[in-house]
Amino acid sequence: MRKVIAGLGLNRFGVKLFLAYFAILGLGIYLLLNTLLGEIKPGLRQAMETALVDTANILAEYVAPATPQQPLQLEQLSEVLDSTLRRPINATIWSHKKTATVLRVYVTDAAGKVVFDSAGRDLGADYSRWNDVYLTLRGQYGARSTQENPGDEFSSVMYISAPVYARQDGAQPRQILGVLSVGKSNISVEPFWQLARDNIRSMGVWLLVLAAILGALLSTWLSLSIGKLVSYARRIGAGETAESPTLSDPDLAALAQAMDEMRTALDGKQYIESYTLSLTHEMKSPLTALQGAAELIPQVNDPQMQQKLAANIERESKRLRALVDQVLSLARLENRQQLEQPQTLKLDELIQQELDGLQWLAGQRQVGLAFSCHPQSSVFSVSGDPLLLAQAVRNLLENALDFSPADSLISVRLEAAHDGFILLEIADQGSGIPDYALEKIWQRFYSLPRPSTGQRSTGLGLSFVAQIAKLHSAELSLTNRPEGGVLARLRFPAG
Incomplete structure (x- = not known):
């Protein structure tokens, strides 16, 4: 049974x-x-x-x-x-x-x-x-x-x-x-x-068999529908992104819609709480520095020291302003469910424009930039938002520059895969991602110190790229290269 x-x-x-x-x-x-x-x-x-x-x-x-x-x-x-x-x-x-x-x-x-x-x-x-x-x-x-x-x-x-x-x-x-x-x-x-008794009993047996089949079908249908709701509830409870199940029964469909509305409300509340806590934590450091510098300026008579404290105030103010701007940008991006007006654009041309814009920074840090397409005759067209895609590519390139030592090379490769996808790879020759940070780098406000300065970024760049990739149905990954450095991969569906 x-x-x-x-x-x-x-x-x-x-x-x-x-x-x-x-x-x-x-x-x-x-x-x-x-x-x-x-x-x-x-x-x-x-x-x-x-x-x-x-x-x-x-x-x-x-x-x-x-x-x-x-x-x-x-x-x-x-x-x-x-x-x-x-x-x-x-x-x-x-x-x-x-x-x-x-x-x-x-x-x-x-x-x-x-x-x-x-x-x-x-x-x-x-x-x-x-x-x-x-x-x-x-x-x-x-x-x-x-x-x-x-x-x-x-x-x-x-x-x-x-x-x-x-x-x-x-x-x-x-x-x-x-x-x-x-x-x-x-x-x-x-x-x-x-004869009538035998016929009636035979009919009764067939009725029971038919009732059992119909009951099994009804119970199976309800079980599958409820199973979809349970699976949906567990997935959103685990923090996964899940779509509300489509159900034919109007009452169960109304329940699914109510669960989706509840999830949206809870996500909004959790989203606000998470952002508030994270932003408050990240703002403590620059605010403390600003408060300390502001309190010391009236007590210091040395002009050079006053100038140094003022520069510190300016630097921390810019850091605080950049943090707030990036938080607002990421919040607006995460609230978008889909691209509003996607366009068909050539990904190779977009990447080349970003590389041209970063040549001066790469020259200052003595880092080379190499770009290749395979095969060269392919048309690398994707559907998306050009501003968001340019921001994602720029963030990955800037991240690679921050962790690349002098006299190293950043290789950018664009490849048309046989499965109908376009693969973008950005490889640097830096020290790579420590094992303890492999799972944390995707968290908002988490950042590793830059080898050249020891300073940390706002920790929102990769979150920004991940959200852009999600809106474009792309797959994003960061892995350590065996020969050293980090390999960033973006896999786009061809436009």
């Missing part, structure tokens, strides 16, 4: 729903079929009783005399019954073969004495106390069921009686001259009852 449930993809909720659905529907089907089975047998007997009523009244006309003074016409009835009982029948009724007429007919006089018996066994017997004769002689509907063999329920025979009147009796009420009773074994309807 567990393997079947696992194969259907049902979780605990789906199993409980399936079992509850199957139990309720199964109980309903059982009660319905049990009621039908309880009604069919009496219904068959009622149908047989109706046929016997008609038969008894028809045969009563056969024995009816012309006047009340004449005897009952039993000879004609005897001839008809003998011929009928000997007559072969070839009838198939509801898959049941009927080959002969099985009836017992007897006639009593007005006193209840048997004057005719098709079975030839009770002539002269007093039947006046039997219900069928007793009630009919009193102008009521006469019927009885009697076991021919006491103790054997299958020997039960139903007898239906009809009064015999004279055909020309004008008196009111008409005089009852005798009673004609027709008997038929109740077991004669047993084949039809068994």
